[in-house]
Amino acid sequence: MWSVWLSVISLLIVISTHWVYRWRNPKCNGKLPPGSMGIPLIGETLDFLVSNNSLDIPPFIKKRMMKFGPIFRTSLAGRPMVVSSDPEFNYYVFQQEGKLVEQWYMDSFDKLIGQDVMTRVSSHRNIHKYLRNSILSHVGPEALKNKLLPHLEDAISQKLQGWSKLPSLEVRKSLAIMIFKLTAKLLMSYDAEKSGDNIDDFFSNFMEGFMKLPINIPGTAYHKCLQNRQKLVNLMTKIYEERKRNPEIGKGDFLDQILMDMKTETFLTDKFIIYVMFGILLASFETMSSTLTLAIMLLSDKPKMVKELTEEHEAILKSREDANSGLTWKEYKSMTFTHNVVNESLRLASVLPGILRKTIQDIEVNGYTIPKGWCLMVVPSAIQLNPNIYEDPLSFDPWRWQGISANVTAKNFIPFGAGMRTCAGADFSKVFMGVFLHVLVTKYRWTIIKGGEVMRTPALGFGDGIHIQGISANVTAKNFIPFGAGMRTCAGADFSKVFMGVFLHVLVTKYRWTIIKGGEVMRTPALGFGDGVHIQVLTKHA
The missing domain is CATH 1.10.630.10 (Cytochrome P450)
Known part of the structure; x- marks a missing residue:
C-alpha cells in the first residue's frame, strides 16, 4: 500500500516539476527575450498591479527595463507576454497590423466591454x-x-x-x-x-x-x-x-x-x-x-x-x-x-498602462523571437x-x-x-x-x-x-484691487482681511450696536466720514 502511495506521489512530483519547467521555459523556435514567467498560472500579475504614488513609469516595468533592457518577457493574467519600451520596435509593430499582430485585450476588459464585441473588432x-x-x-x-x-x-x-x-x-x-x-x-x-x-x-x-x-x-x-x-x-x-x-x-x-x-x-x-x-x-x-x-x-x-x-x-x-x-x-x-x-x-x-497586441506570426527582434500566439504590450509611459x-x-x-x-x-x-x-x-x-x-x-x-x-x-x-x-x-x-496688484500687492493684505474677519466674528457673537451720531460718507478724494460715525456698543445680554 505504501509503495502505491509513494509511486503516486513520485509521479505527481515528476509531473509538477515538468509542468513548472515548461511554464518557466516556454516553447520557442528561437531565443526568447530575457525575463521571468513568474509563478505558474499567476505569473507576475501581482507585481504588475502594485500601485505607485508617482507619474513615473510603473515600478514593475521600470525595474525590469533596468534589469533586462527595453524588451523583456513576463506572464500577466495567465498569458505569456513580451513588454516593449523600444520606440523603433514599437513603431514597426504598429505598422504590421493584420500581418504580424492583431489587437488584443485583457480578459477583464473583454468582460467589461463584451467579449464578442472585442473579439470581432480585434480580428x-x-x-x-x-x-x-x-x-x-x-x-x-x-x-x-x-x-x-x-x-x-x-x-x-x-x-x-x-x-x-x-x-x-x-x-x-x-x-x-x-x-x-x-x-x-x-x-x-x-x-x-x-x-x-x-x-x-x-x-x-x-x-x-x-x-x-x-x-x-x-x-x-x-x-x-x-x-x-x-x-x-x-x-x-x-x-x-x-x-x-x-x-x-x-x-x-x-x-x-x-x-x-x-x-x-x-x-x-x-x-x-x-x-x-x-x-x-x-x-x-x-x-x-x-x-x-x-x-x-x-x-x-x-x-x-x-x-x-x-x-x-x-x-x-x-x-x-x-x-x-x-x-x-x-x-x-x-x-x-x-x-x-x-x-x-x-x-x-x-492613462493606460499598455497598448496590447497579439502575435499571429513569430516576430524576430534584436536576436530574440516572440512566438506566435503571445501577447505584446507596448508601454506608453516608458516611451513618453x-x-x-x-x-x-x-x-x-x-x-x-x-x-x-x-x-x-x-x-x-x-x-x-x-x-x-x-x-x-x-x-x-x-x-x-x-x-x-x-x-x-x-x-x-x-x-x-x-x-x-x-x-x-x-x-x-x-x-x-x-x-x-x-x-x-x-x-x-x-x-478687484483693494491692495494693489502684481509684484507690488500690499504685503499686509492677508493680515488686513484676517483682522477684519476676526473683528466681525467677536462683534456679532458677543455684542450689539447702534449708530447714535453721524453716518455721512464722503470722498475728499480719500474715503472719509465727515464728523465720524458714533456708535453705542452693548453686550448681547445687557
Whole structure:
C-alpha cells in the first residue's frame, strides 16, 4: 500500500516539476527575450498591479527595463507576454497590423466591454475600419471644423457656469459626467438633462476597476466596476431600443447611421451595437477626464503657465471684430501654447498602462523571437518618459514642445496609439481639451482644496480625488484691487482681511450696536466720514 502511495506521489512530483519547467521555459523556435514567467498560472500579475504614488513609469516595468533592457518577457493574467519600451520596435509593430499582430485585450476588459464585441473588432479588419470611419464622420477633424466646435464651446461654457455656483467639486468625476453627457448627445442625441435619468453615480473609475484582480465579489473595485458597467449598458440598451422603435425620427447622428447600415452590414446585431456604443463612451470619458484632471492639477501651482495660457486666449478675444462671436477653427489652430499644454498633459498622463497586441506570426527582434500566439504590450509611459528624448521627463514643461519635431513624436509620443489602430477620437479629445482650457482661463479661476495625490494602479488614478473650490468667475483678477496688484500687492493684505474677519466674528457673537451720531460718507478724494460715525456698543445680554 505504501509503495502505491509513494509511486503516486513520485509521479505527481515528476509531473509538477515538468509542468513548472515548461511554464518557466516556454516553447520557442528561437531565443526568447530575457525575463521571468513568474509563478505558474499567476505569473507576475501581482507585481504588475502594485500601485505607485508617482507619474513615473510603473515600478514593475521600470525595474525590469533596468534589469533586462527595453524588451523583456513576463506572464500577466495567465498569458505569456513580451513588454516593449523600444520606440523603433514599437513603431514597426504598429505598422504590421493584420500581418504580424492583431489587437488584443485583457480578459477583464473583454468582460467589461463584451467579449464578442472585442473579439470581432480585434480580428476583423473590415469591422474595425467600418467603425473607425463611422466615428470619424461624426467627430473627426472635418466634423469638428465645420460643425462641432461651437457646440463644444457652448456645452463647456454652460457646465463651467454651473460649476461656478458650487462650493466645491471633485474634478475627475465631474469631468467624466460632463464628457459622457456631451459625447452621448453628439453621437446618440441623448439629452441626459431632459431624460430624467440619474447617471451621476455610474462613474467610478472604470480603468482602475478593470486593472484590479478580476475578483467579482461585493466590496471589490472590479465588482463595483462591473455593476456600473451594467447600469451604463442598460442605459445604452434603452437609448438604442427607443431609437429602433422610432426610426422615422431621424437625428442624423452616429446611432442613425449604424441603424441604417444594419440592412447591409450583417455583423451589426443589436447586442453588438449596444456594446459598441458603451465602448465608445467609456473610451471618451475615462481618458479625457483623467488627462484634463491632471492638467488642472499641474496648472494649479504654475502661475507662469496659467498667465501665458490666459494671455494667449485673451489675445484671441481682443482680436475679434465681434466680441460676442464664438470660437472659430482658425482661432483654435492658433492656440500654440494651449496645444503644448495639451500635449504635455497627454505625455505625462499615459492613462493606460499598455497598448496590447497579439502575435499571429513569430516576430524576430534584436536576436530574440516572440512566438506566435503571445501577447505584446507596448508601454506608453516608458516611451513618453524617456530622458533621452524628453529632458527632465517628470517635469510639467509645455515649453519643451516648441523644439520637438514631428519625426521625434512619431515614435515617442503615442497617447492615442499608432498605426492603423490609432484612436478615432484623438482629434476630438485634443479639441475638447483645448476648448475647455480656453473657457476655463478666460472666465474662471480655481483652487485645489483637497487631494492632489497621483497614483498608477497601474492605470492613472487620483486617490481620493482632486477637489477644487467652486470655480469662481475670473472677474476679481482685474476688477478687484483693494491692495494693489502684481509684484507690488500690499504685503499686509492677508493680515488686513484676517483682522477684519476676526473683528466681525467677536462683534456679532458677543455684542450689539447702534449708530447714535453721524453716518455721512464722503470722498475728499480719500474715503472719509465727515464728523465720524458714533456708535453705542452693548453686550448681547445687557
